[in-house]
Amino acid sequence: MMPLPTAADLVPVLPEIVLCGAAFGLLLADLFVDAKRRGLIHFLALLALLVTALLVGRGLAGDPISAFGGMFVRDTLADVLKIAMCITTGLALAYARPYLTERGLMAGEFYAIVLFALLGMMVMVSAGNMVTLYLGLEMLALSSYGLVAMDRDSKVSSEAAMKYFVLGALASGLLLYGMSMIYGATGSLDLEAVHQAAASLGDRSLLLFGVVFVLVGVSFKFGAAPFHMWVPDVYQGAPTAITLFIGSVPKIAAFGFAYRLLESGLGATSAEWSQMVAWLALLSLVIGNLLALAQTNLKRMLAYSTISHVGFLFMALANAGPTGYSAAMFYAISYAISAAAAFGAIILMSRQGFEAESIADYKGLWQKSPFHATLILIVMASLAGLPPLLGFWAKLEAIRAAVQADLLWLAIAGVVMAVIGAFYYLRVIKVMFFDEPERDVAVVHPDGTLRFVFATNAIVLLVLGVFANLIMVWTRAAFA
Numbered sequence: 109m110m111p112l113p114t115a116a117d118l119v120p121v122l123p124e125i126v127l128c129g130a131a132f133g134l135l136l137a138d139l140f141v142d143a144k145r146r147g148l149i150h151f152l153a154l155l156a157l158l159v160t161a162l163l164v165g166r167g168l169a170g171d172p173i174s175a176f177g178g179m180f181v182r183d184t185l186a187d188v189l190k191i192a193m194c195i196t197t198g199l200a201l202a203y204a205r206p207y208l209t210e211r212g213l214m215a216g217e218f219y220a221i222v223l224f225a226l227l228g229m230m231v232m233v234s235a236g237n238m239v240t241l242y243l244g245l246e247m248l249a250l251s252s253y254g255l256v257a258m259d260r261d262s263k264v265s266s267e268a269a270m271k272y273f274v275l276g277a278l279a280s281g282l283l284l285y286g287m288s289m290i291y292g293a294t295g296s297l298d299l300e301a302v303h304q305a306a307a308s309l310g311d312r313s314l315l316l317f318g319v320v321f322v323l324v325g326v327s328f329k330f331g332a333a334p335f336h337m338w339v340p341d342v343y344q345g346a347p348t349a350i351t352l353f354i355g356s357v358p359k360i361a362a363f364g365f366a367y368r369l370l371e372s373g374l375g376a377t378s379a380e381w382s383q384m385v386a387w388l389a390l391l392s393l394v395i396g397n398l399l400a401l402a403q404t405n406l407k408r409m410l411a412y413s414t415i416s417h418v419g420f421l422f423m424a425l426a427n428a429g430p431t432g433y434s435a436a437m438f439y440a441i442s443y444a445i446s447a448a449a450a451f452g453a454i455i456l457m458s459r460q461g462f463e464a465e466s467i468a469d470y471k472g473l474w475q476k477s478p479f480h481a482t483l484i485l486i487v488m489a490s491l492a493g494l495p496p497l498l499g500f501w502a503k504l505e506a507i508r509a510a511v512q513a514d515l516l517w518l519a520i521a522g523v524v525m526a527v528i529g530a531f532y533y534l535r536v537i538k539v540m541f542f543d544e545p546e547r548d549v550a551v552v553h554p555d556g557t558l559r560f561v562f563a564t565n566a567i568v569l570l571v572l573g574v575f576a577n578l579i580m581v582w583t584r585a586a587f588a
Contacts, residue, residue, distance in 0.1 A: 113176065117176050117180075118175075119175075120167075124230055128227055134156075134219050138217065146209075150205055150219070153222070157194045157198045168184065168187045178298055178300065179298075180231075180234050181234050184582075184586045185364070188586055192441045193229055193357050193360050196360065197222065199565060200222070200353040200357065202558075203451070206553065206555040211460065228247025228251060229364075231244030236300065238297040241299075242283070244365075248361065256350055259347050268341050271342065279324070283322060283324070286320070294306060319374055319377055319381050319384075322374075327388055330422075333396060339411045340408045343355060348465075351407060352455070359418075359447070360440045363440040366425060382425075385425050386422070389425075392418050392419030393420070394525065395412075396417070399412045401531060404468070406466065410451065413532070420439060420506040420507075420526075423518055423522055424506040424510070426515055427513040430588070431512055433587050435506050441579060446498065449490075450487050450488070455553070457470065467535065470536060471540070471545045473540040476551065486566045490573070496570075497570060503526055507523065
C-alpha cells in the first residue's frame with residue numbers, strides 16, 4: 109500500500125496543485141458567469157498562469173528534489189521548461205480570445221482544457237517514472253483531442269480530431285508496448301533504476317527492441333517523419349487559435365518527455381538510439397521542407413515546416429550529450445515562440461467569415477499596412493533562420509551540436525535543407541511586399557490588444573536574437 113503523501117512530497121508539486129485547482133475553479137466559475145462577462149474567465153486563467161510561473165520560479169536553480177518515491181522530479185531543467193510553457197500558453201490565450209469570440213467558440217471549458225493540457229505537460233517534464241511520463245502524456249493528448257474538436261459545427265475540425273485521436277491512440281499503444289519491453293528487460297519503471305539496469309545488462313536485445321517502439325511514440329508526439337501524417341490535417345482542420353496552442357507549447361514539453369525517457373532512463377543505450385534519432389532528423393528535414401514547398405495553404409505550409417523544425421531539434425538531440433540537450437532545449441523554446449507568432453499572424457489577418465489561410469490572402473499587405481507587413485517579415489525570417497533573429501541561433505546551435513557529435517553528414521543536410529526551406533518563407537514575404545492584391549482581403553484585425561500582442565511577439569524574436577544568451581544561459585545551466 110502506498111504511504112500517504114507528506115509535506116516533503118507536496119511542496120515540489122505546489123505549482124501543479126495550484127494549476128489543477130485553477131482549472132477546476134474555472135469550470136465552476138463558468139457556471140456563474142454569463143457570456144458577456146467571459147473576460148473574467150480569461151483574466152483568471154492568465155492570473156493562474158502567472159501564479160504558477162512565479163511558484164516555479166521560486167525554486168529555480170535550486171537543488172534537484174524528488175517526491176512521491178522518485179516518481180516526480182523537480183530540477184532546473186523542469187523549472188525552465190515549465191516557465192517557458194506558462195509564458196507561451198499565456199501568449200496562446202491572448203491570441204485566442206478575439207478569434208474564438210468572433211466565431212462563437214469562446215467557452216469557459218476552453219480555458220479549463222488548456223490548463224489541463226499544461227498540467228499534463230508540467231507532469232511530463234518532471235517525470236521520474238514511466239508511469240508519470242505516460243500520465244502526463246495522456247492528459248496532454250486527451251486535452252488536445254478535445255481542443256481540436258471544439259468547433260462541433262465544422263466537419264473539417266471533427267475530421268481532424270478523429271484522425272488525431274485514432275493516430276494518437278495507435279502511437280500511445282506503441283509507446284506503452286515499448287515501455288513494457290523496457291520493463292521486461294530491466295525489471296523497473298523508475299527511470300533512474302532503468303538507467304542503472306541498462307548499463308549492466310549483458311544482452312540488450314529486448315531493451316533495444318523496446319527502445320525502437322519508444323522512439324516511434326516520441327516521434328509521433330513531436331510530429332517527426334515518417335510519423336507526421338497527422339500534423340498537416342490537424343493544423344489545417346483545427347481553429348487557428350487551437351492550432352497556435354498545439355503547434356507551440358507541446359513542442360517544449362515533447363523535448364522534456366524525450367530527455368527524461370531517452371537520457372534519464374535509457375542513457376546507457378545512447379550510442380544506439382542517437383543513430384536512430386539522427387536518421388529520423390534527416391527524414392524530417394527532407395520530407396518537411398520538400399512538401400512545404402508545394403503548399404498554397406499557409407497553415408499546411410507551417411505544418412510541414414514544423415516537421416522540418418523537428419528535424420533540427422532531433423539533430424541536436426542526436427548529440428546525446430549536454431551540448432546537444434541544451435541546443436535541443438534552446439531550439440524547442442525558440443521554435444515555440446516563433447510558431448506562436450506565425451499562427452498569430454494568421455489570426456491577425458483573419459476576421460469573422462474569413463480565415464486568411466491562403467498565402468494569396470497576404471498579397472499587397474505592405475501597401476495597406478507597412479508596419480504589420482514588417483512584423484510578419486520578422487516572423488518568417490526567424491523561422492527561415494536568417495540572422496540576427498532568434499531562429500538563426502537556434503539552427504546554428506543544432507548544427508553545432510551535430511558537428512560536435514561527428515554527425516557531419518547530418519549537419520550538411522541541415523544546412524542544405526535550411527536553404528531550401530527559406531524559399532517558402534521568402535515566398536510569403538514576396539507576396540506581401542511585391543504582389544498586387546487580387547481582392548480586398550489584406551486587412552489587419554482591428555482589435556488593439558491582438559495587434560499589441562502580435563507586435564510584442566514579433567519584436568521579441570528580434571530582441572532575443574540579438575540577446576540570445578538570455579535563453580542560452582538557462583538552457584546550458586540545466587545540463588551543467
